[in-house]
Amino acid sequence: MANQGVLQAWLYGKAVECTEPKPAKAYHLVLLGAPGVGKGTQAEYLTKKLGAVQLSTGDVFRAAKGTDESALSPAMQEAMKAMKAGLLVSDDTVIDLVRERTACLTSGYGFMLDGFPRTVHQAEALEGMLSGLGIKLDAVLNYTLPIDEVVKRLSGRRTCKQCKGTAHVVFNPPKQEGVCDKCGGELFQREDDQPASIRVRLQAYDESTSPLAAYYEKQGLLVNVNAEGTPEEIFAQTEKLLA
Ligand code: AMP
Helix, strand or coil: CCCCCCCEEEECCEEEECCCCCCCCCEEEEEECCCCCCHHHHHHHHHHHHCCEEEEHHHHHHHHHCCCHHHCCHHHHHHHHHHHCCCCCCHHHHHHHHHCCHHHHCCCCEEEEECCCCCHHHHHHHHHHHHHHCCCCCEEEEEECCHHHHHHHHHCEEEECCCCCEEECCCECCCCCCECCCCCCEEECCHHHCHHHHHHHHHHHHHHHHHHHHHHHHCCCEEEEECCCCHHHHHHHHHHHHC
């Protein structure tokens, strides 16, 4: 089909070809929410439902982490250090990274930006990029959850080394401890899901990312979604709000 396989998209930070037909409506969405609210899971559900391409800047950085350090640019090496400490990567590095992936914004499949923008400066840069491309955001989905719940979710989260799927030691335990239900890969705790990093990440979120909600509210784009409940319940709510 003419529409298929024409685009490089990004899955878990790696370039892949889209093979699905383009959706009737291309959604242009930003997903906001503190680390651990379940944005990544919602992005997966939304990708399946809407056909939009997910771009997660965190996934791009994590993919780079596995690369030989000497092969990384100095900016990327700095980014790795910031990420390891749970700090935000510099605005310039993140903005360049998204700009290099403009094809993801213009694909015709629509997009879901997960983890970007994270500061008002990044949001302004995105606005500049999109207006240059003649694209308007449809909505900014803001997933909200009480802080204690966020800490519980993050500290118990385990990620599969192979398929990057997640489990939770309390809320969604794997059938066999330490083994991914989906693919049998090894489950591990992400470095930035360790308690010390979690605190830094939440502080970074509060200082830099919370003001974004106000920024998008002013533009009439903000849609608040209560992120309490099962992933299915949260998705049902998201669908209702989007409709
Ligand atoms: P995430 O998976 O979205 O929580 O991102 C993991 C880490 O990648 C963050 O803690 C930051 O170090 C870095 N990162 C991802 N996206 C951004 C962004 N938009 N701005 C700054 N740092 C980012």
